Amino acid sequence: xxxxxxxDDHAREISTGWQNQLYDALRRNGVxxxxxxxxxxxxxxxxxxxxxxxxxxxxxxxxxxGVALACGAHLGGAKSVLLMQxxxxxxCVNFMSMVKNGRFxxxxxxxxxxxxxxxxxxxxxxxxxxxxxxxxxDFIVLEVTKPEEVVPTIDAASNMVWKSGQAVAVLLSxxxxxxxxx
Amino acid sequence: xxxxxxxxxxxxxxxxxITAVPAIVGNASDFLVxxxxxxxxxxxxxxxRDGANYYGLAGAMGAAVSMGLGLALAQPDKKVLVAxxxxxxxxxxxxxxxxxxxxxxxxxxxxVDNGHYGETGYQKSHTCLGVDLEQMAMGAGIKxxxxxxxxxxxxxxxxxxxxxxxxxxxxxxxxxxxxPKFKRALDPAAKRVQFRLxxxxxx
Numbered sequence: 001x002x003x004x005x006x007x008d009d010h011a012r013e014i015s016t017g018w019q020n021q022l023y024d025a026l027r028r029n030g031v032x033x034x035x036x037x038x039x040x041x042x043x044x045x046x047x048x049x050x051x052x053x054x055x056x057x058x059x060x061x062x063x064x065x066g067v068a069l070a071c072g073a074h075l076g077g078a079k080s081v082l083l084m085q086x087x088x089x090x091x092c093v094n095f096m097s098m099v100k101n102g103r104f105x106x107x108x109x110x111x112x113x114x115x116x117x118x119x120x121x122x123x124x125x126x127x128x129x130x131x132x133x134x135x136x137x138d139f140i141v142l143e144v145t146k147p148e149e150v151v152p153t154i155d156a157a158s159n160m161v162w163k164s165g166q167a168v169a170v171l172l173s174x175x176x177x178x179x180x181x182x
Numbered sequence: 183x184x185x186x187x188x189x190x191x192x193x194x195x196x197x198x199x200i201t202a203v204p205a206i207v208g209n210a211s212d213f214l215v216x217x218x219x220x221x222x223x224x225x226x227x228x229x230x231r232d233g234a235n236y237y238g239l240a241g242a243m244g245a246a247v248s249m250g251l252g253l254a255l256a257q258p259d260k261k262v263l264v265a266x267x268x269x270x271x272x273x274x275x276x277x278x279x280x281x282x283x284x285x286x287x288x289x290x291x292x293x294v295d296n297g298h299y300g301e302t303g304y305q306k307s308h309t310c311l312g313v314d315l316e317q318m319a320m321g322a323g324i325k326x327x328x329x330x331x332x333x334x335x336x337x338x339x340x341x342x343x344x345x346x347x348x349x350x351x352x353x354x355x356x357x358x359x360x361x362p363k364f365k366r367a368l369d370p371a372a373k374r375v376q377f378r379l380x381x382x383x384x385x
Contacts, residue, residue, distance in 0.1 A: 033255060056255045058284060060248075061276030068248035068277075072216065075237055075249075075374065076256025077382045098242040102370035 018147040018176070019044035022109070025151045026081055029158035031107075033058060033073050033080035035066035041111025041177050042083040063088035067095035071104045079162060082108040086115070086130040086171075087123060096137040099167045106139075106167040107157055117179030130171065139167045145175040189358055191297025191310035194331045199294055199356040204229055205336045206292065206343065206354055207263065211235060213290070214253060214381060218246035218266030220301035222294050226265050227366035234380025240368050244274030247291060251281050254289040257381065261288050263343065268295040268309040275318055281349050282323035289349040290342075291319075298358040319351035326350035 023045045026034075034049035035058040036042055049057035060066050066082035073080035084092075089110060099106045113120070114127015134141050140160060144153050150172075157168040203225045207213075210229040215236045217226040223238035230236040239245060250264035271278075271293050281289060297310025309315060316329045326346045330339040330353065339352045367373055375385050 033252060056284065058251070058255075058280060061279055062274070064244070065248040065274065065277050065280055068242065068245035069252035071245070072249035072252025072254075073256045074252075075216075075377050075381065076214075076253040077378070078252070078256035080252060095242050095245055098239070098245060098370060101241075102374050104374065 016044045018150045020048070021151050022154060023048045025154035026158075027052075027055070029079070029155065030162070031079045031081045032056060033069065033078055034083060035060050035069050035080060036083040037061075037063055037085075037088055039083065039085045039088075039111055041085060041172065042109070045083055045109075063091045064095045066108075067092050067099060067106070070106055071098060071102065074104055079107075084108060084110060086110050086112045087126045089130050089133055089169075090126045093133060093137070096139065096167070099139075100137050103165060104167070105161045105165050107161045107170070108168075109154075109170045109172065111172045111177055112174050115179075116174040118174065119179060134169045137167075139169045141169050141171060143171045143173055145173045147176065150176075186306075189298065189304050191306075191355075191358055195295075195297055195310065195355045195357050197331065197333065197354070197356045198359065199225060199296065199361050202333075202336060202354060202356055203265075203294060203361070206330065206339045206352065207265070208340055208344070210263075212344070213261045213263035214257060216246050216250040216253060216262065216264045218264075218270035219243055220270070221267050221296065221361050222265040222270075222292075224361045224364055224366065225294065228362040228364035232364075232366045234376050237373055237377045238366060240370075243270055244277070246270055247274065247277035247281055250289060250291070251277070251284060251286070254286040255284065258286065258288055260381075261290060261344075263290045263292060265292045265294065267300075268293060268297065268315060269299045269307045271315060272308055272313070278319050278322035278324060278351070282319075285325075285349050287346075287348050290346065291324075291349070291351045292343060293351070293353050294356055295353055296356050296358040300358060300360070304358055316351065316353040319353075324349055324351045327352070329353040329355065331355040
């Protein structure tokens with residue numbers, strides 16, 4: 001019997017070039033707080049934030065903490081990004097209302113599951129709802145499907161968030177990160 | 183202990199928050215303050231006169247500790263006080279674990295525990311039915327913790343909030359009665375602007 005692949009094995013197999021560029025783009029745009037729940041799609045970004053002495057790398061117990069963390073960071077003049085899987089978005093919804101009504105600038109980068117070619121039915125519901133949930137709370141959605149779109153999208157999102165005061169969700173499609181095989 | 187509908191949290195909950203919270207916080211202008219929704223938001227709004235060093239929630243239940251953590255990491259030279267209630271903290275108790283791992287030395291957490299959900303009509307919370315939030319904070323890994331339930335111990339709690347070298351957690355048990363009457367601004371965007379102007383000098 002073939003050995004089952006873990007999510008981490010899968011992430012290691014896909015190209016990490018754009019993931020490093022993603023981290024560099026976030027840093028270049030002034031992000032100093034990286035919050036996350038461990039996720040294979042964001043593994044490179046998470047690992048780099050842990051090794052980067054210039055930033056705070058904040059492991060969360062649930063994604064919604066990262067929404068509140070970002071709002072607190074803004075009150076103190078810092079830029080925070082929430083890295084999460086699309087399923088984690090479901091844990092954030094009530095706090096997203098604080099972002100909307102407080103007009104907090106807010107950036108999240110979602111690694112999509114339940115999207116293009118998903119093989120785990122448990123991921124489908126939240127994955128397919130992610131864009132609608134974001135739009136229901138007036139978050140601007142920018143989807144990335146190709147490696148060369150990663151950096152320009154992060155630059156565009158950063159301007160919209162920290163210069164125009166918007167809430168932006170960057171969706172990293174499974175067309176970009178690949179669908180995990182089951 | 184079984185739940186009853188009587189509004190009492192038991193013999194350990196006798197302090198009056200109207201006097202106990204100001205006694206333990208002292209001069210609130212020494213802190214940047216994040217307050218969880220309902221009781222503590224009103225306590226701290228009254229103490230700061232809804233000032234620029236105060237951001238109080240009226241929703242987003244469970245957000246206070248994480249918000250205070252983000253602020254504390256962003257402003258390492260200022261003391262950040264998170265004041266919240268037992269119900270608000272229970273909704274996101276994992277935030278204590280996140281704060282403990284980061285352990286910013288300028289983060290202080292004050293939980294005003296009345297054993298009830300005051301805002302919705304004083305239904306009992308888990309804390310007057312056996313849940314001990316100081317022990318949960320200790321279990322999360324917060325090194326400096328204490329529980330205050332007598333007037334004579336208020337000074338000990340006040341000292342920890344001011345002098346702790348790491349993230350600290352002070353549980354203040356109070357009776358389930360209303361806090362100060364104070365009408366605060368409820369526009370979260372206006373308060374965001376006021377706080378940023380006061381803290382950073384810019385919007």
